[in-house]
Amino acid sequence: PKAPPVAHYNLNNVTITSDPLGNRENILVLTPMARFYQQYWDNLLKLSYPHELITLGFILPKTKEGNAATTELQKQIAKTQKAGPEQTRFKSIIILRQDFEPPIQSQDESERHKIQNQKIRRAAMAKARNSLLFTTLGPDTSWVLWLDADVIETPPSLIQDLAAHNKPVMAPNCFQRFYNTEKKAMDERPYDFNNWQDSPTAAELAKKMGPDDILLEGYAEMATYRALMAYMHKSDGLRQETVPLDGVGGAALLVKADVHRDGAMFPPFSFYHLIETEGFAKMAKRLGWQPFGLPNYKVYHYDE
Ligand code: GDP
Numbered sequence: 001p002k003a004p005p006v007a008h009y010n011l012n013n014v015t016i017t018s019d020p021l022g023n024r025e026n027i028l029v030l031t032p033m034a035r036f037y038q039q040y041w042d043n044l045l046k047l048s049y050p051h052e053l054i055t056l057g058f059i060l061p062k063t064k065e066g067n068a069a070t071t072e073l074q075k076q077i078a079k080t081q082k083a084g085p086e087q088t089r090f091k092s093i094i095i096l097r098q099d100f101e102p103p104i105q106s107q108d109e110s111e112r113h114k115i116q117n118q119k120i121r122r123a124a125m126a127k128a129r130n131s132l133l134f135t136t137l138g139p140d141t142s143w144v145l146w147l148d149a150d151v152i153e154t155p156p157s158l159i160q161d162l163a164a165h166n167k168p169v170m171a172p173n174c175f176q177r178f179y180n181t182e183k184k185a186m187d188e189r190p191y192d193f194n195n196w197q198d199s200p201t202a203a204e205l206a207k208k209m210g211p212d213d214i215l216l217e218g219y220a221e222m223a224t225y226r227a228l229m230a231y232m233h234k235s236d237g238l239r240q241e242t243v244p245l246d247g248v249g250g251a252a253l254l255v256k257a258d259v260h261r262d263g264a265m266f267p268p269f270s271f272y273h274l275i276e277t278e279g280f281a282k283m284a285k286r287l288g289w290q291p292f293g294l295p296n297y298k299v300y301h302y303d304e
């Protein structure tokens with residue numbers, strides 16, 4: 001019998017450049033998904049990066065809600081990949097179901113943001129992201145775009161725009177559109193507080209913590225005085241302005257595949273008193289990859 005063929009990949013031939021489109025680089029879009037939002041899918045379809053170079057990866061929890069989201073997602077995938085026009089079809093799509101027990105019960109925005117729920121929830125999210133990453137990252141992947149299932153509006157050129165800066169890790173600013181009852185009009189507010197620059201106060205807090213304790217951002221009872229990218233946004237600021245970051249969120253995040261290949265993942269435990277995406281930023285930094293953010297480049301989170 002013939003020996004099985006061996007696939008050779010020379011990682012030096014997989015370029016990771018500021019012009020991924022010109023160099024036909026493969027993008028892996030990864031989404032942990034607890035709920036399916038049609039606006040997320042519609043926005044994804046509008047991405048102007050060639051879909052034949054995009055692989056989609058999803059991980060969904062094995063909960064009642066996760067089952068419903070899987071059904072909905074599969075419906076939309078069938079529509080796009082089978083019935084849709086050729087140029088909107090993606091290169092390939094992978095759906096994973098979470099295998100670890102117990103699945104965290106689905107929580108609404110107020111419940112999941114309670115400080116006492118954060119450590120367990122963020123650890124579960126970290127494991128979901130790691131499972132998704134380690135089962136989908138391929139030898140030809142140049143960039144990984146993390147995009148949460150409730151990010152419903154981005155510029156169509158998101159991938160090109162973020163990659164143009166040629167940074168190892170790049171985070172746009174995640175805002176939320178909402179109806180402002182005082183102004184009686186639509187308005188917007190910062191949403192993701194995990195994109196930040198460190199502060200001496202946070203370092204002091206960390207020093208007094210036990211080895212398994214984690215610092216969290218956006219809680220009055222744990223004032224860190226970090227500089228939050230959410231508040232660095234200027235309405236008249238340049239969209240291409242960049243700032244270095246020490247912590248990042250995962251709502252939308254472009255990462256050079258080599259950062260993950262070097263071993264940067266989402267710690268589901270206290271790593272320098274940081275967890276999940278914030279721990280990832282720290283790990284990337286320790287590996288020599290400095291994360292950056294774009295305070296004036298906005299993407300929008302769903303308003304529950
Ligand atoms: P928040 O916006 O920071 O409050 O975080 P979310 O609850 O929106 O979670 C971030 C992303 O992970 C979203 O895309 C969710 O749909 C997804 N998500 C939330 N919980 C789970 C879970 O238990 N398993 C998986 N696979 N995805 C989840």
Ligand code: MN
Nearest residue numbers: 148150151301
């Ligand atoms: Mn969210």
